[in-house]
Amino acid sequence: MAYIISDDARELLKDVKEFAEKEIKEQVKAYDISGEWPKEIYDKAIEMQLHMMDVPEEYGGLGLDHIDQAAILEQIAWADAGVAVTLNGNGLALKPVLIAGNEEQKQKCCDIIVNGGWGVFALTEPDAGCDAGNGKTTAVRSGDEYILNGRKCFITNAQVGDFYVVTAMTDKSKGTRGMSAFLIYKDTPGLSVGNHENKMGIRTSVTSDLVLDDVRVPVENRLGEEGTGFITAMKTLDLARTWCAVIGVGLAQRCIDEAVNYAKQRIQFGKPISSHQAIEFKIADMEIRTEASRQLVAHAIRLSDLGMSFGRESAAAKCFAGDSVVQTALDAVQILGGYGYSREYPVEKLLRDAKIFQIFEGTNEIQRMVVGRSVISSH
Amino acid sequence: MNTIVYLETKEGKPLGGSLELLTPAAALGTVTAVVAGVSPEVAQEAAGYGAPVLLLEGELGCDDALVAALEQVIREKHPDLVLFAATQTGKDLAPRLAQRFGSGCVTDATAVEGDETHKVVFTRPAYGGTILEKLALTGEGPMFANVRTGSYSRPQTGAAAPVETMAAAVAEDAVRAKLVETVTEITELVNLEGADVIVAGGRGMVDAEGFKLVEELAQVLGGVVGASRPAIEAGWVSRAHQIGQSGKIVAPTLYIACGISGAMQHISGALGSKYIVAINKDEDASIFDVADVGIVGDVKEILPLMIQEIRKKNG
């Protein structure tokens, strides 16, 4: 099954599928080995406007339904999860701007993306991962400017960013209520990027430290009021988790497709292993998990579109999709047996790509915390 | 039945594929072979295949002029059937003339047979070669068809038939597309149609370096290099080597397909081979369904060993 989308979106999805198969799927193999950022793939994706699906129509965006967007992002993730993470990075960076920014800020950031630029969301710090409120980055007011100092880590697209949404403490004494969010543009003095992480998976996505050394940011670049940065970040993550799950589902679907193709042609004991019940059941479980993840995503999107509260469902989708894709990738490796463990075959990469889905955009432990607290407090 | 066979020429010689047409034409009745732009000696030589030859003289260096000249011949000779070889030229001339005469036209015929009811029944492949159509033509003018090279063998030479010469009067306004230049980029002689052994490579050869293995194996076997479309499009080898729907139709004794998955568009051009060997690492590749011997393995491993073994045997 797949998302239920309009006929027109289905036609668009065919183009995206062709793009994913012809321009991403095979090309990423070499980049997965080298760890190089595949600019040529992203240039083509930008040409097709796959990088700007989160720009609202009124700011020059595409006006896609969210469920259509999910189907498209899933298709890209099917070809390569890292590419989907990079493209989705723009959505992640735009969300806080759209949540807390003023008209001018929104238009400026949307323009940057529409013109082929990249946005970056920088929240995580070496000592503030799950505990984002414990950030050490500071912003000190000085006349019409803030002076930012600190270090962000594991920042997607940091090396290629054109604008950055950075959280920093404007008043440490107030805890999470002392956090503010700022827009910083590329080439601002004092803003630099650390080495990019040599990651286990999603190696086509670039991840690095972002260093702030006396970065002067005009007051008008603050997103929302002072002290609202943490709330903005949490709202951003509520939304972002759903999209993280979308990517996980695409990756899981790829695991299913690779495993089924292999199982149908691999003959053991005189018949294809797909007709052995042990394999059949494994494939069934892969499908059940993946489809359940997809429907959790669809439900979270629907709630959000209806303006209803969706934080719990978004966290549930991310958590379930993250755990599911790891198990589904493990199952795919198991079905391919020795070939599954070989770098000559595609599923080894899928397993490496899968693990991050239990970690980023809030570990699955955090997601369970979100869901658990929400359930308990509403009883 | 009266048939005109257009003998297409290349570098002043009739193409083998058009000489073959004399065979089905003779089986249907009387034949006139029409040839343009060759010396009287070459026309005389062509008459050695048994059909009277009509040599067209004049400025006939482009399709537009040829169409006009052939139109004139057909109006004078009233043939029932006009045959061309299914070359690029034949595929251009036949439908243009058919349209001028209000006739039906068949492309890529593999058989042209007499029939009591329909006069002639044509067989031709469609859908990439998975389906054969049997066609009959009606209409005001003669029937037109171009015929795939290799569908018939050329007749034996014997007593020379007469050669008649005709001056083609091509009106000035008949040439609408002016040929400015013709550039030959592919100078190598690739005789796939006449080859006894063909070694063909496809996408599975991975890169130009890999494709060299195909060339090396062809060389040690004294064969000709063939290729499927992906190898041509990747630029590993010139399109003169292409086998299949948009390339050559071949029928060697031995056909070795290396890293070719076996898409119908390609394999339909090689199904006439006596013995097919396929080497592919994808054990599911459809090329194995038509291969007499299928080796499941990496071409980059198999080919060097095969080349080495054959070299040993050759001494």
Add this chain to the structure above:
Amino acid sequence: MEILVCVKQVPDDYVEVHLDPASGTPGVSAIEQVNNAFDAYALELAVRFCEANGGSVTVASIGPESSQSSLKNLLAVGASQAFLVSDAALSGADEGATTSYLSQLVEKCQAEHGSPFDLVLCGKESTDEISSQVGAMLAENMGVPFVSSVVEVSPCEGGLMAKQETEAGYSNYQVTTPAVFTIAKPNYDPRYPTIKNKMAARKAKIPTFSAAEAGISTQTNRVTCLGYTEPPKRQAGVRIQEKEAAEAVNKALAMLADAKVL
């Protein structure tokens, strides 16, 4: 330059077509209809020409009403308008009849477009019937210059220069307009649509005419299909699957020697 590209919908040629056992005709009903690949190349070539030299590209097709969907997809990749003639009376046309209908459709499109076309393009062949006739016949019917297997078109004094791919290289032809070209595979692929263009194109309405509305009168076929067969199948032979490549090679060479084909 005003360009018209004639487009045919064909069964997706990635799918192998076989005879439907019940009807004995090609079993294509379950295969998705797509724009013929060479027609898509023709559109891309036309759009690139107009991007460089000005002008617009119109696409036209004769086919079932469902062809509207494929035509909309062409609006997303550079065609500025599309016309469809959909009429059961025109189905099953042979190449000659198709040519007649197309030349009448060219007239209709010109009237709708408001200005004559300088250039009419067709794919060099369709991937279903592969008869490679309609472009040539259309040029004859319109009485205009014709060049086949064109891969490049550029403006030149007095008209157009067309680069024709040939078996041994290429030829350049100079023509006056209007002209008809058939298009082979250029050394580029058709573009992907942008999402915005795609979604806008999907909302477009494709003007669709009956034969009468388009001023098309029917013509009798000159080609009759007497029947279909499938070519004899080759039997799959021996499969060699060895751990050691050397062993596989030895086995294979021994078999070739036995079959006396080496």
